[in-house]
Amino acid sequence: MPVISPLLSIVSWSVVLFFIHLIVQDLTMTRERGLEWNVGARDGTARALSDVAARADRAFANFRETYVVFIGLAVLCLITAPLSDVAIIGGWVWFVARIAYLPLYLSGVKRIRTLAWLVSIGGLVAMLIAGFV
Numbered sequence: 001m002p003v004i005s006p007l008l009s010i011v012s013w014s015v016v017l018f019f020i021h022l023i024v025q026d027l028t029m030t031r032e033r034g035l036e037w038n039v040g041a042r043d044g045t046a047r048a049l050s051d052v053a054a055r056a057d058r059a060f061a062n063f064r065e066t067y068v069v070f071i072g073l074a075v076l077c078l079i080t081a082p083l084s085d086v087a088i089i090g091g092w093v094w095f096v097a098r099i100a101y102l103p104l105y106l107s108g109v110k111r112i113r114t115l116a117w118l119v120s121i122g123g124l125v126a127m128l129i130a131g132f133v
Helices: 007-033 035-039 051-080 085-106 111-132
Strands: none
Touching: 007 035, 007 051, 007 085, 051 085, 051 111, 085 111
């Protein structure tokens, strides 16, 4: 029986985190702009969002920016180093930091939110190193 990399667990959980971001962003925008806006064509100029809804939108955009890199690195590591401790730890570091990032951003915490982002980037760098070693 083949050994399955723990990286696949992180990838699976990252999909859950993606949907959490999507739901938070959608719910905050729909609450402010209404269901008709959400199900409509969204033509014209949208009403400005509150701070929290705008943060949810930016947090989701930021997640997507790093998510594509995470998935690419996960694939690289699954091919080149599927059981690498560095890759697995890097993946978990990215994941946990991204979990922390969302509530920090939504609540408007500045420096610690940036620290969470930097930690997540550190996890990606670890995965990059593991993929090439």
